[in-house]
Amino acid sequence: MTDIQDAPDLLQLDGVTKIFHLRPMFGRAREVAALRDVNLTIKAGRALAIVGESGSGKSTLGRAVIRLFQLSGGAVRFKGRDIATFHTRQEKLAYLRSVQMVFQDPFAALNPAHTIRHHLQRPLQLHRGLSGEALDKAVRQVLADVEMDAEICIDKYPHELSGGQRQRINLARAIAVGAELVVADEPTSMLDVSIRRSVLDLMRRMKNERAISFLYITHDIATAQYLADDVAIMFGGRVVEWGPPLAIIENPQHPYTRLLLDAVPDPSIRLCGQDGKAFAARADAVREATRGELLDAVEVSPGHFVRQNI
Numbered sequence: 001m002t003d004i005q006d007a008p009d010l011l012q013l014d015g016v017t018k019i020f021h022l023r024p025m026f027g028r029a030r031e032v033a034a035l036r037d038v039n040l041t042i043k044a045g046r047a048l049a050i051v052g053e054s055g056s057g058k059s060t061l062g063r064a065v066i067r068l069f070q071l072s073g074g075a076v077r078f079k080g081r082d083i084a085t086f087h088t089r090q091e092k093l094a095y096l097r098s099v100q101m102v103f104q105d106p107f108a109a110l111n112p113a114h115t116i117r118h119h120l121q122r123p124l125q126l127h128r129g130l131s132g133e134a135l136d137k138a139v140r141q142v143l144a145d146v147e148m149d150a151e152i153c154i155d156k157y158p159h160e161l162s163g164g165q166r167q168r169i170n171l172a173r174a175i176a177v178g179a180e181l182v183v184a185d186e187p188t189s190m191l192d193v194s195i196r197r198s199v200l201d202l203m204r205r206m207k208n209e210r211a212i213s214f215l216y217i218t219h220d221i222a223t224a225q226y227l228a229d230d231v232a233i234m235f236g237g238r239v240v241e242w243g244p245p246l247a248i249i250e251n252p253q254h255p256y257t258r259l260l261l262d263a264v265p266d267p268s269i270r271l272c273g274q275d276g277k278a279f280a281a282r283a284d285a286v287r288e289a290t291r292g293e294l295l296d297a298v299e300v301s302p303g304h305f306v307r308q309n310i
């Protein structure tokens with residue numbers, strides 16, 4: 001059996017930088033450095049979690065991977081090839097099939113006018129060339145793969161399902177197209193707390209049983225630990241600490257990582273802690289210190305790196 005450490009690199013972020021140039025109608029033009037020299041790797045069949053508070057650059061990273069905009073610098077490489085060099089329609093489609101996005105809002109990628117059957121038939125027709133009975137069988141199999149009862153849901157519309165079920169359909173679609181990497185941007189944060197775990201479980205099974213890789217974007221380091229083999233902590237568009245989840249949780253090195261670990265996870269608010277004002281003051285001080293230049297990366301333990309504040 002191949003050791004998972006020996007798995008080939010699927011996705012590499014190589015000095016990825018994204019500067020947004022804002023030219024508001026009122027006020028001065030300014031630049032926002034959403035990503036600054038981000039270097040990360042996802043191996044085939046593994047999950048990398050990007051953890052940070054709101055505004056740290058997590059979603060921009062996810063959008064860079066699915067080619068929603070041009071980078072200001074650096075490259076995203078898929079199986080060794082810079083995705084900016086995918087010029088033909090065929091190359092672009094092949095990439096967008098291999099890399100699927102699952103959004104925070106489970107409705108975002110589902111068409112309210114189409115049944116679940118339709119949503120799953122399309123990718124199976126287009127990408128696997130199935131039709132007739134084989135197509136019907138494949139739709140039912142994909143539903144079974146995500147633990148949905150076809151008899152109950154196949155002819156329903158997205159609004160007739162719960163949020164968790166809709167997210168399962170989004171994951172089913174990724175399976176149907178034969179995705180190799182799923183970029184999941186806060187996929188459970190809009191779901192009831194009681195069903196978050198089961199969606200995470202499903203993603204974990206997709207990883208373990210089908211070797212589908214995940215770029216899992218979250219504000220919650222605890223769920224990151226549940227799914228991911230590696231965690232990268234982001235602040236201000238930069239990765240300040242990365243490595244195996246346990247190493248980071250048990251031995252956090254960067255003050256911002258410690259802040260995240262002490263915070264109450266809630267994506268709708270900025271970081272806050274049990275002790276109110278004192279936590280807020282600490283958070284401001286850590287953010288301020290982390291905004292400046294960072295030292296070069298230091299390996300703290302095998303695979304666990306930190307870039308400390310100067």
Ligand SMILES: Nc1ncnc2c1ncn2[C@@H]1O[C@H](COP(=O)(O)OP(=O)(O)OP(=O)(O)O)[C@@H](O)[C@H]1O
Pocket residue numbers: 020021022032033034052053054055056057058059060061267
């Ligand atoms: N299209 C855009 N135009 C201008 N600025 C942007 C754009 N998209 C993101 N930004 C800025 O880039 C920075 C990073 O945003 P991003 O959405 O990636 O952070 P995030 O960590 O995903 O936060 P959230 O969890 O709130 O989505 C923020 O300062 C944001 O305002």
